[in-house]
Amino acid sequence: MAKTKFLVSRYDAARDTKPYLQEFRLEIPQGATLLDCINLIKWTQDGTLTYRMSCRSAICGSCSMKVNGHARLACKTQAADVVIDGAVTIEPMGNLPLIRDLAVDLEPFFDSIDRVKPYLVPDESRQWKREMLQSHDDYRKIEDASTCIMCASCWSDCNVLEVDPRFLGPAALAKAQRFVHDSRDSDTIGRIEFLSRVTGMWDCTHCAECATRCPTDAKPLFRIKELRTAAMTHKITNNNGARHVLAFRESVGGTVPGIGGGMLNENYIPVRSVGFFNLDGILSIIPVGVRMIIRGKNPPILPHIIDKFGEVRAMFRRFNDYRKEYRK
């Protein structure tokens, strides 16, 4: 079998000003994982190659790295599957300070988890006579988020973290969902309020990198959507993100008269989202409005009503029934 080119990112702060790719050549043994290959390179070619690993079975979360540009667990990846034109590129995770070669400083990631109170807050006023039982349905709500192995793959590829390190990030939000929906937790509202602040759940841009890279069922984007559903259901909507969702409901469902029917009212969305009485917010959306009017790009003033809108209105009239009937 031909040898595969492994282009591995190297960096030693004592010597290098910036990381560079070093080429190794290795014949991939049959069935070898990417981690097996990296180990072989370290053991037979360059003992100074630095990276994290432990379990080799996709459970400890240590071995995440960028493979051809995207975060993956090296031990959960068949090496042969990621070879492109005879080569595979291996780099450290993104959005984290580099320590050496493929090893990054995970502090910012773990700090983000700490910020969401990653523990149950029981109701202290209650007289506990026995353990609090969980029904199967209770468990289903928190099961997916519980599978997180803290590998930080999601954090590495998150598009918002690339532009704003203050963002809570995917794993912390997934962790938060696990507690918001836990029937034993007493701080549901407090949690949702905290998560509704800037840098929280509404700052996620749906890039879906986290849901794509996550090696478990935790899939943060889907958990973030569940958090947002919880915020809407508990009516914690005093922020631009939640008001934006309300604007959809009101214009598509026609639940506010004259705003729309079946389609989005694009004139209404920005004003509703920043809040009707938020002067700064309203001022901030004027320039784009003016630019669009100048070009004739502004949406028609009269809201568009679809044919057969009655069918859609009938659905929105049963809004709460739909919420009750939904099963994850």
Place this chain on the structure above:
Amino acid sequence: MKYALYTGCVAKGAGRELMSATVYAAERLGIQIREMKDASCCGAGAIQEDNPLLADALNARTFSLAEEQGLDIMTICGTCQGVMRTAQIKMEHNPAHKERVNAALKRDSGREYQGKVKVKHFYQIVEEDYGLENLVKRVTRKLTGLKVAPFYGCYVLRPHEYSDTKVPDRPDYLEKLIAAVGATPVDYAEKQKCCGFPILMPNKANALQLSGNAMIGALKAGADVIVTPCPLCHLNMDSYQPEIEEMLDRKINMPVLHYPQLIALALGANLDELKMNTHVVLPNEKLLEVVNR
């Protein structure tokens, strides 16, 4: 070839020029389209967060409307495409969910989604059903010399489990179209990233920074224009470009074309027919030179 055209909200609102280009391109290619005037908004992910079952029922209703006509659906918005396919795949994978959706839909609108209709973006139709080689035959104005940066938009690529793109980490359909119309595709790191549009309301600075990074990436790679299959990416990069330029303190001047606009230009459309003067960023010198040659 005939499809039920699902316009989405933007092509009827802040991106009406997308509609003009779609009609022009489809007509010249000989693809028949019938606009679905009775379809609702897909929910764009927002109604999905407010009320997941209602959102899926809204889309199931749209699917049943097309099934009634016996036509497959053509979308022209990357976000609609991703959201509608997600609803479809969720129902495919979870028959109990599909049953719940249909029970509610039947109760409130008397309809039922059978699961037959195909939902495809215009780009998939051009590539898979129509054939780029057939498009090439109809090109009357080769866009030679124009360097075009593809910008995919998240929804047609990720999450992978809900994407129809063959190798979603290395998509190439935009590059192939760009080459087919005689232009040159440019490669840059941001082409598969998020434009930031979904957080324009909750966090404008981040939203604009994301689009800014993408456009600077394209600019550095030598692009004259950007092309995108998602009108929301277009809105963020086009309508907010003056603010982005101010924020980054640099001139960008990057026209952002809708996918069908690039096709229509190659089929001979002039800029007025395509209402390109309704873009906030007007055609730049290079684009004018190529089109007026």
